[in-house]
Amino acid sequence: MKVRQVSDLSDFSRGHWLRELLSRGEEPSRVLCSPDGQHLLLLQKSRPPTLPRVVAFQRHSIAGAHLERSWQPPQPALVGLLFLQSPVVRGSWVLAVVWEHGRTEVWHFVVAVGWQLLQTLELCQGARARVVSVCSQGVSLVWCEERPPLGAHSDMSKCAFRFCICARALEVGEQGVRLGTLRIVLHNSPEYQVLASPQHVFLVPAAADFATTSKFLLIWHPEKAEFTITAPSAGFIHSKVLRSSSESDFRKLLLGSVGLLSGFAPLDIHTSTVSNSGGLLLVSTKGSVSIVEPDGTQRHIFDLEGGPLAQGSPVQLKTFGNILACLLAGVLYLVDQNSGRLVENEVLSMKEVHFLESQEEEDSIQLLSQSGIYSFSFSKPEHSSRPEPYLVEMVFEEACRYYQRRSLSSSKLTVEKLKKGGTFQAPVVLAAILQHSLHQKQKPAQGLQDTYAKLLSAVNLELQSYMSLELLKTCVVCAPESEVESYCKELVEQEVSRILQSDMDKDNLAYLNSVFAAFPRAAWKAIRSCLQLQQNGDGLLVARATPEVWKKVLCQPQLEEAGQNGIVPLFELICTSFLRFKPKWLPSFVELTQQYVTSSWSYSSKEGPEGRVPLYKRALGVLARKNKHGSADDEMELELLLCSRRPKAVLQALHLLIRLKRWQRVVEVAEKFSKLSPLLNKEIFVTLLAEFAQHRELDPYLDRLWPLCPAELTASDILTIVLQHLPHSQEDPVPFSSEGNQLTVGLLKPLLQRVAQRPRVQDEMYSDALQSTAFPPPTPPREH
Helix, strand or coil, rough: EEEEECCCCECCHHHHHHHHHCCCCCCEEEEEECCCCCCCEEEEEECCCCCCEEEEEEEECCEEEECCCECCCCCCCEEEEEEEECCCCCEEEEECCCCCEEEEEEEECCCCCCCEEEEEEEECCCCCCCEEEEEECCEEEEEECCCCCCCCCCCCHHHHCEEEEEEEEEEEECCEEEEEEEEEEEECCCEEEECCCCCCEEEEECCCCCCHHHEEEEECCCCEEEEEEEEHHHHHHEEEECCCCHHHHHHHCCCCCHHHCCCCCCCCCEEEECCCCCCCEEEECCCCEEEEEECCCCCEEEECCCCCCCCCEEEEEEEEEEEEEEEECCCEEEECCCCCCEEEEEECCCCEEEEEEECCCCCEEEECCCCCEEECCCCCCCCCCHHHHHHHHHHHHHHHHHHCCCCCCCCCHHHHHHHCCCCCCHHHHHHHHHHHHHCCCCCCCCCHHEEEHHHHCCCCHHHHHHHHHHHHHHHHHHHHHHHCCCCHHHHHHHHHHHHHHHHHHHHHHHHHHHHHHHCCCHHHHHHHHHHCCCECCCEEEEEEECCCHHHHHCCCCHHHHHHCCCCCCCHHHHHHHCCCCHHHHHHHHHHHHHHHHHHHCCCCCCCCHHCCCHHHHHHHHHHCCCCCCCHHHHHHHHHHHHCCCCHHHHHHHHHHHHHHHHHHHHHHHHHHCCCCCCHHHHHHHHHHCCCCCHHCCHHHHHHHHHHHCCCCCCCHHHHHHHHHHCCCCCCCCCCCCCCCCCCCCCHHHHHHHHHHHCHHHHHHCCHHHCCCCCCCCCCCCCCC
């Protein structure tokens, strides 16, 4: 960043006095520069005995009468200084000085004559009205006006809505100044600070003591006669067109949204101003800088260093092209608005500094100090799309996060400490390699140490991959709308692949969540490509992912890291994509993942993912979070339970089928899974035998059910189970039921015969001893 002095204030009339005012230590509350850059206006709200005043200074080349206005209580205070362009005379402008009681003085400057008062106007119609905030929007003045009630109210809540938002055209022409008709934009509103962009007016709550109204912003769109209600941090946006004056009531505007707005947290606003792009820049008390677009959406830009901001600490914001300049406690921060990247921060030696409108190029900043006017130029690199400084800076930022997580010290590690400390050599070496290789594309290894050259050859493929990814991002930004979708698909695939090859920490997981939310279809195709999911010739799902990728898929962060911030683990993200785009593949995917877990970790090992929550339960959790639940979801739940092949899950699926009365499927599941283990076989048979005792739905399947009877069950065991589960009748039992659903001995006879004919366990144990070739056995020979 280059700094040069544009003026030492000697080229201004009364320059010595201007320098004296700036060096008194009484910092001006506002500094304005005229549209032609020839005039400076200082608004000073000084302490007694000095009176608050407005002083104008012009350059020597346009000498004339000076402008100085002052006031003291009980005189009305000054509310606003506004430069208005004349729509009739090109390049002509006037200065509007708006006082608290609505009186407006319109001044213009005539060369060789000086400042002249064109006209004095009355903005407000009531004598008791008071202007609390004013701005200019096009050729109109927009202000927030207080209209005190006629009677004195003791209840302040009834007086809270005593303000209104007004607009009035102020046309400056050759014939003089004409004030248009008063228009009340919003009746019965709380106090607002009005800030205007070229097309919109932002209404920022002026006081936080009224709970409900301090939780949202209002945006007025004059051309559409529309208001937008937005609570940016909560993601709430609602627009309403005011078709008539009867609808321009604050309470009617909020009708239907009060209940929702009451649950939001109050806005955290320390400083607010309008950017040159038309958005509202906000600085929170925590030092977070964000921008609210005219459509009500909010985007975070940057976090200022130094922790929470005190109530009286001033923060100046100014946008110059794509660069946001923030001035806080003598430190100038230059931030790229689009990326949020800190371009540079400079500690200024000047105490009192004010931003001025730059009359030069967009890539320069003008600052006013007691010693003069300075210009800070930040020339753009020849190849602005090349990511050399970004990539090197990212290396140190990532290294800071990496070492901070592993550090036992409570002190915060910064990029500056990392560069100067010399303790950690890895990021320094990597940064040197990257800077050299990106600048020396013809001979990337020339001039490097031997060790550095070897490292460069090792990371060359990753470096090429990164460069292609940055090139693709540039294509997305510059592509026409018809080609953006195809570029986004390719970009998402590369980003997902890159993250699956790196550490699955909290930041990467949060980034994946945002990618899946913003580009669901592209993310689904990317995950299919990374896992190499496809169907083989038999129609079965197969995956050819590497073990490292499977470990990233199964990574499950701690609950305190994931649940509180709404971050979903990658396995759940993939299951959600399956449910949305290919539901029938989900059980097969869970089964494939289970096979990898079984081969990689011992059963129920606490180091593996199965030691926490079984995979089928994690998939069922995704299914349960669906908004709508139908019959297809019941089938999906069954498949997920059965694909796990766990005894508890199989029994749960069996009970679900029984509840749905799908008896054919009940018997099929019983036949298939009874072969897994004798214990599961017994549980399944006992469950079905209990159902058989209660109704006659299983009678058509008895010939398939009885072969499943475990060998250890005896006839007495079977009768005991049947008797325990017979339905209880309130009437006296009769030998023969007319309903035809009563259990009979004839239905049980085939099972009892099967059990009776089966050799008992004790008989099998002694069968070898009981078998003999002759009976009775021969007498053993006697010994004489």
